[in-house]
Amino acid sequence: MRRKEKLVTVQLTGLTHKGESVGRTEEGVVVFVQGGVPGDKAIVSLARKRKGVWNGFVKEILTESQNRVIPVCQHFNYCGGCSWQNLSYPAQLALKEKVVIDSLTRIAKVSVNSLEPILACNQEYYYRNKLEFTFSNRRWLLPEELQNDVIDVNKNALGFHRPGTFDKIVDISQCHLQIDLSNQIRNSLKNYCLSNNLSFYDVKNHVGFLRNLIIKTNENEQALVLISFSEDNQSEIQSIFSFLKNNFPQICSAYYAINTKKNDSWFDLQCIKVYGEDYLLTNLHHAKYCIGPKSFFQTNRLQAEQLYALVKKYAEFQGHENVYDLYCGVGSIGIYLADQVKNVIGIEEIPEAIDDAKINAKLNNLTNCSFLTGDVKALLNDELKSKFGAPDVVIVDPPRVGIHPDVIAEIINFAPMKIIYVSCNPSTAARDFALFDEAYQIERLRPVDMFPMTNHIELVSILIRR
Ligand SMILES: C[S@@+](CC[C@H](N)C(=O)[O-])C[C@H]1O[C@@H](n2cnc3c(N)ncnc32)[C@H](O)[C@@H]1O
Known part of the structure; x- marks a missing residue:
């Protein structure tokens, strides 16, 4: 027998980090809602209570948000792939910027003066490869x-x-x-x-x-x-x-x-x-890459070009730099920059990705790139420094968990002039900025929208030695 449906009226005001909308009932109860956008007033069917918070889905919209648009996809609401399709693109960008500002001010406790406007994606659909x-x-x-x-x-x-x-x-x-x-x-x-x-x-x-x-x-x-x-x-x-x-x-x-x-x-x-x-x-742009069946590669190619061009612009390379590319995957950032610098040393823990990085370096006729397999935490030490020289610029593009504090301490110890931090998670990036803060200050920072219609945000920042 089906259970009786519980319906409540909810005024939606924001979005959770997972991309569901969030609001309160007339009695003040918080509800996470699927299918709504901030600004909607809706009748919501309550599905279950998780960790003390009700989760539900929109049954009927009473007042539509000004930011609501008609989703293009027939599978919207069911597949969960692009949960923001019903939110206008300018509103998505504004929300992403707000998440970055909140992380910087709340977690890193740094000023947002260095923040540049989010780099929008010119292609809102058909951007994945x-x-x-x-x-x-x-x-x-x-x-x-x-x-x-x-x-x-x-x-x-x-x-x-x-x-x-x-x-x-x-x-x-x-x-x-x-x-x-x-x-x-x-x-x-x-x-x-x-x-x-x-x-x-x-x-x-x-x-x-x-x-x-x-x-x-x-x-x-x-x-x-x-x-x-x-x-x-x-x-x-x-x-x-x-x-x-x-x-x-x-x-x-x-x-x-x-x-x-x-x-x-x-x-x-x-x-x-x-x-x-x-x-x-x-x-x-100028750099070529091989993508094998198991290779990790930036999934939004056009926006990856924008992101890498931004890394290059922030770094202002002079040609003499020794660059460490940490968490380098298939070496894509280092290879993109290699013709602008003296040497690139890439570190990545997945051996197959390093195999691809070496193939990619060859494909681009680069002889100034070295790629090492291993945990950044284990490899970043004095032995590495004496073998490859101290870095002038360190590029980090860590996974969502961010950088281990020991790695941050070692980078500070290596004392590069510049650190370029590429992040796919503003809250862990903000935590790491706070740890770098004793020795490095954020000079420029720009959110980049790599994944329109989703809640994901990337950012690129440059930290300069104090
Ligand atoms: C966000 S991806 C960056 C990939 C690359 N920079 C790019 O743009 O294609 C993070 C990479 O870090 C690697 N990784 C995660 N933890 C690591 C660790 N402790 N040491 C070395 N590599 C690590 C992952 O395998 C992944 O390839």
């Missing part, structure tokens, strides 16, 4: 299907995880994040698999042949496709790739992996090439 989809026999059923008690439907899906569930997949027919080639490949592949009665993965019982699909695309509308299967059934695998080869000449690189594990992670799987090139090629 990589998407990962999941095959599943547990399709998320749309509310209208549930209402009509339709039980005898095809439950196979190829799409994105339904937020808040581990087993349900929202079947995607059109995603506005990647060029349309991605939609065409995904939809054709799904239809092929359905018409050939191939089994979609059942995550509860761990059976089913088809598991995951990654599509990477480049600026020349070429694609790298990687599919994972639960078993090494060569006749089906080869048939699938023949179908793709015959129908999509744009796929210039095709790989598969066999995943017999219970989880979907790729890092420990061997990727086997079926046909085409080893890598997809892409450019960031």
Whole structure:
């Protein structure tokens, strides 16, 4: 028996860090709400209480916010990929700026005089060059299907995880994040698999042949496709790739992996090439990069160009600099800057990323780049300094957790003139700015919007030695 729905009226005033809107009921109770935007007054259906706060979703809008726009995507509300699609782009930018200002003033306790206006993304949609989809026999059923008690439907899906569930997949027919080639490949592949009665993965019982699909695309509308299967059934695998080869000449690189594990992670799987090139090629302005099946690469290429150009502008290189590029991934920032400086030393803990960094340096005919595999915390020491020389500029682009305090202490000890901090999390960046503050002051700082329609914010800053 279905439980009785609890409805409340909520005035929405802000957004949480996860991108849900937040507001209060007429009695003053705080509610996190899906499907609303700040400024809306709405009737909200309460779903559950988590850590003492009610979570719910908009049932009916009573008064619309001025910042509300019509989402372009038919899957909005269900897929959770771009939760800010119903908020105008200028309002998204203003909110992101506010998050950065709040972090700087509340956590770093620094003045915001150095803050420059957020760098907007010229392309609000179709900006991603990589998407990962999941095959599943547990399709998320749309509310209208549930209402009509339709039980005898095809439950196979190829799409994105339904937020808040581990087993349900929202079947995607059109995603506005990647060029349309991605939609065409995904939809054709799904239809092929359905018409050939191939089994979609059942995550509860761990059976089913088809598991995951990654599509990477480049600026020349070429694609790298990687599919994972639960078993090494060569006749089906080869048939699938023949179908793709015959129908999509744009796929210039095709790989598969066999995943017999219970989880979907790729890092420990061997990727086997079926046909085409080893890598997809892409450019960031003058710099060229190879993107392999497992390489991490900036997912918004056009905005990565803006971000790296900003790093270069802030650093004002003279040509003599020894640059440490910490948390360097596939070496993309260091390689972009290498023709402007004397040497680049990149450090990254994922060995495959360092392999790609070395390939990328060669591709760009660079002989002044060294790339080392390991934990920054372990490698940043006097031995490194005596081998490669003290850095004039240190670039850090850490993961969301920010920089370990010991690494900050060691960077301060190395005493570079400039530190360029690229961050994907303003609150950990603000915490780290506070630790650098005894020796370095923020000279310039600019938020960069790499991911329109989402709550994610990047920022680039330059700290100068006091
Ligand atoms: C935000 S990414 C930056 C990648 C790169 N700078 C770029 O723009 O493509 C952070 C990188 O730091 C690496 N990483 C995380 N913790 C690390 C650590 N303790 N030591 C070395 N690398 C680390 C991750 O593997 C990831 O590649």
